[in-house]
Amino acid sequence: MIDLDDTDRALLRALAEDATVSAGALGRRFGLSQPAAWRRIRRLEEAGVIVGRRVVVDREALGFGVTVFLGVKLATKGRVSLEDFERAVTAIPEVQVVQHVLGLFDYRLRVVARDIADFERVLRRRIMTLPGVGQVEANVLLTEEKRPGPLG
Amino acid sequence: MIDLDDTDRALLRALAEDATVSAGALGRRFGLSQPAAWRRIRRLEEAGVIVGRRVVVDREALGFGVTVFLGVKLATKGRVSLEDFERAVTAIPEVQVVQHVLGLFDYRLRVVARDIADFERVLRRRIMTLPGVGQVEANVLLTEEKRPGPLG
DNA sequence: CTTGAAAAGAACTGCCT
DNA sequence: AGGCAGTTCTTTTCAAG
16 A cells, blocks of 8 residues: 655556556656656556556447446345356346445446447346346446546 | 458457467468568457557556446446546546446446555545535455457 | 667568568 | 558656766
8 A cells, every 4th residue: 555646647648548658658647757757657556556458348339339337136145156247147148347345235237238229238148147146237328528537 | 440361369368358468479380471460460450450559557566456347326427427427537546448338237347445544535535525426336356257259 | 857879679561471 | 441661659667867
């Protein structure tokens, strides 16, 4: 649990927004030399604050225009039920995220589909047939805004 | 809505997992030369399939060990209410994601906090005081698994 | 921390099959 | 489409202040 100064936070915020900028460009933006900026970034990686770099894929450009969030309550609890459910749900290609949660539901899923008809197919043939599924609640995504979040 | 072949999907899957690998390394992995792999990646960028590159920040390493998903139902609807709510909620630093959704709730929020006590503070002083907030439902994140999702 | 420089590697270009 | 060869740029490391 390293603590960061304002410059570290600025670098982190910039890289979380766009990781294609070079260390030299970041240094110029925040008043550091290229090696200084580079050393700070490497320090953030070594400290486990930066855990990887990913490309962001636009699902709509691939024809997946529908995103639905599902809350799933299991009818049967217990260790085996959780493991069975998790194994089965991770085998569904349309499921992007599986969150084990505490509260009214046991799992939250992020599911993508080509359109609503395609989503109904996924829901009926894939989701509702999962082992131990009880109550299911759905929310269809309209717009999504991601923000940097707190950094220390 | 470009359509991809198996090689494009393999490249995309690899880059969505780890964008630090070079075009040359990807080419060797999938039986392409460095320029061939690079040209395919650039084509995916130009087609709008790859929309950016980001670093992944581990919030736990920064001391934010608690993630909570909130479903929010507005008491007062209408265009102005939505805009007021969105403007106010995006000003809360602990809110990472704001999703406008259709269903039982109107918005879904991803909120991070240092611990449960800190989350209670955010909930009472920030979330419950948002303009037009009605019913609120919470799920505390235990574990999260992200999967590649469908690519075409 | 800085500047400057050097070596390694990746990105990018043009030409050819 | 893909490959080869070459150029340009960044990244990465080092030395010295």
